[in-house]
Amino acid sequence: MILVTGGAGFIGANFVIDWLARHDEPVVNVDKLTYAGNYETLRHLSDDPRHIFVHADINDRAALDALMQTHRPRAILHFAAESHVDRSIDRPGDFISTNVVGTATLLEAARAYWEDLAGAQREAFRFLHVSTDEVYGSLGPHDAAFSETTPYAPNSPYAASKAGSDHLVRAWHHTYGMPTLTTNCSNNYGPYQFPEKLIPLMIQRALRGEPLPVYGDGLNVRDWLYVGDHCDAIRTVLAHGTPGQTYNVGGCNEQTNVDVVNRICALLDAARPRAVGSYREQIAYVTDRKGHDRRYAVDAAKLERELGWRPQQTFAGGLARTVQWYVDNEAWVEAVLSGEYRRAYFSNPLVQA
Known part of the structure; x- marks a missing residue:
């Protein structure tokens, strides 16, 4: 049994779906179901006895203790996080609560559980923390890529809160000896991503005939990692990583934001042509994001x-x-945009806890 936090979010849900497609080992999936947690993504697992969904908050220590004692996981994979930079600028307290305090609460629950294990179970236990490349700050055009030894220099409240969680995980290993692993990934994309992020946002706005907002000059560069590759990397680190170590996960795909938007427009021109002209005509440059x-x-x-x-x-x-998935799954996107997805769990839950 493994325990996954944030398994109704974009990366977490993809990991859970991928895991159960490849393994018989059950998953306890813990998610608070905030706005970015979408229970409908997991609906097809409702009859799978290997998937145990629990509606809980990682800041709830009593709930975490009870889950660990009941299910006795061999590993905890920590995906749960607030992750949208724009939201962190508007509401930094939410990010500190979930990403810093929540991680500390989870670490303490995990430590109490791990210290109570013995022999081979104690040796085999792992705590894998999923983090971001944004903790390293910003690079110039010709700077070397972020490595595991790059000094932390977070520039947004989101990045700072994730840096704080990374430091806590490191400290729990070095202070208590808890067998932790940390992964720092580049920008993910793929199915089931909440449509506030760049790629799904541009797809859904294009199809709705709305402007495609590009920050500043559009030349900000990101390394793009397909979510299926990221899930594979996490499985690899869980199986073979050295406790106490950090592993960067990148897609080797640096692209400017405006190039990504233009590529999306070209794919949509082929998959769902406009009546007249190209989706590129909807691109609109807007005031740059703070910092x-x-x-x-x-x-x-x-x-x-x-x-x-x-x-x-x-x-x-x-x-x-990815573009084809969103074209083929407009009902999933519409449920998110309308807010209907927020009601799905409570009207017909997989598991109440």
Whole structure:
């Protein structure tokens, strides 16, 4: 049994779905179901006895203690986080509560559980913390990519809160000896992503005939990682990573934001043509985001060198799959945009807890 936090969010849900497609080992899936947690993503698992969904908050220590004692997980994979930079600028307290205080609460619950284990179970236990490349700050056009030894320099409340959680995980390993693993990933994209993020936002706005807002000059650079590759990397680190170590996970796909938007428009022109003209005509440059980091790039050489992992999906192939998924699943997007997805769990839950 493994325990996953934030398993109704974008990356967490993809991981849970991927895990159960590849393993018989059950998953206890803990999610608070905030706005970014979508229970409908997991609906097809409702009859799968290997998937145990629990509606709970990682700040609820009593609930965490009870879950660990009941299910006795061999590993905890911590995906739960507030993750949208714009929201962190408007509401930083939410990010501190979930990403810092919540991680500390989860770590303490995990430590109490781990210290009560004995023998092979204690040796085999792992706590894997999923984090972001944004903790490293911003790069210039010719700077070397972020490595695991790059000094932390977070520039947004979101990045600062994730940096804080990374430091806590490190401290729990070095102070208490708890067998932790940390992964810092680049920008993820793929199915089931909440449509506030760049790629799904542009797809749904394009299809609705709305302007496609591009911050500043559109030349901010991100390294794009297909979510399926990210899930594979996490499984690899869980199985073979060295406790106490950090592993960067990158897609080797640096792209400017405006190039990404133009690629999306070209794919939509082919998949769902407008009556007249191209979706590119909807691109609109808007005032830049406060403190907008110019470039992220991730050096994942350590993960390849030590554990043999490298991304399999090209950006062209991954983006084509992603655009097609959103074109084929407009009902999922509409449920999110209307807010209907927020009512789905409470009207017909998988498990009440």
